[in-house]
Amino acid sequence: MTNISSNDIIKAFKFRHACKEFDRSKKISDKDIKFILETARLSPSSFGCEPWHFVVVRDQELREKLKPVAWGAPLKLDTASHFILGLTMKAPMTKPSSDYVMHIFKDIKQLPPDALEAYTGFYKNFHEDDFQLDDDKKKFDWAAKQCYIPLANMMTSAALIGIDSCPIEGFHQEKVEKILTEDFGIDIEKYGLSYMVAFGYRKSDPARPKTRRNMDEIITWK
Numbered sequence: 504m505t506n507i508s509s510n511d512i513i514k515a516f517k518f519r520h521a522c523k524e525f526d527r528s529k530k531i532s533d534k535d536i537k538f539i540l541e542t543a544r545l546s547p548s549s550f551g552c553e554p555w556h557f558v559v560v561r562d563q564e565l566r567e568k569l570k571p572v573a574w575g576a577p578l579k580l581d582t583a584s585h586f587i588l589g590l591t592m593k594a595p596m597t598k599p600s601s602d603y604v605m606h607i608f609k610d611i612k613q614l615p616p617d618a619l620e621a622y623t624g625f626y627k628n629f630h631e632d633d634f635q636l637d638d639d640k641k642k643f644d645w646a647a648k649q650c651y652i653p654l655a656n657m658m659t660s661a662a663l664i665g666i667d668s669c670p671i672e673g674f675h676q677e678k679v680e681k682i683l684t685e686d687f688g689i690d691i692e693k694y695g696l697s698y699m700v701a702f703g704y705r706k707s708d709p710a711r712p713k714t715r716r717n718m719d720e721i722i723t724w725k
């Protein structure tokens with residue numbers, strides 16, 4: 504591990520803000536966007552099930568299609584160097600013993616047979632008893648929680664190398680999913696949209712300093 508100082512990390516957290524408009528003349532290099540995406544790929548998830556997929560929207564025409572259904576995004580769609588859709592797997596993918604879950608356990612995690620059986624049992628028990636994910640909406644929301652971890656990691660890693668970002672939930676889920684099927688060729692039986700995230704370089708510094716509650720309001724030490 505290289506030594507990055509806590510001071511530098513806090514500087515990056517302060518540098519990161521929800522960037523409203525990017526400098527459209529500045530593009531993120533391939534190397535840097537791949538670095539940002541790599542931090543998404545390496546993110547942790549419950550049971551290691553990685554219930555995510557990311558679509559990097561390079562095509563300007565496709566970006567235009569999103570504008571009418573994403574009130575939080577138009578200026579970012581126009582100016583961001585890179586614009587990413589954060590997709591979350593739906594219940595058919597994440598339900599216990601689905602083909603996808605077994606692919607993760609067998610092919611990706613390469614669990615030996617006895618561990619595979621135990622892990623599959625824990626996963627089923629977790630869904631049915633611990634978290635009671637007994638309908639498709641609950642399963643989707645649980646998977647979506649995992650998908651916000653790569654979102655945070657991407658934004659932080661971007662900030663650490665001086666790249667700005669904006670997370671976006673300002674869109675109509677049903678309307679956007681219609682566009683994802685019709686124009687992006689995404690199977691919405693399998694995937695839903697949790698968030699969008701724009702990356703680029705700020706056009707100007709934020710108008711207001713960062714505001715946050717104090718530590719003593721958010722932390723309880725026992």
Ligand SMILES: Cc1cc2nc3c(=O)[nH]c(=O)nc-3n(C[C@H](O)[C@H](O)[C@H](O)COP(=O)(O)O)c2cc1C
Nearest residue numbers: 519520521523575576669670671672673674698713
């Ligand atoms: C999940 C999520 C969704 C957000 N959606 C939007 C959005 O649609 N449009 C927008 O301009 N900002 C959006 N934001 C940015 C927040 O408003 C912003 O992070 C918050 O006010 C704190 O400000 P800061 O990020 O500049 O520190 C979103 C933030 C998060 C984490």
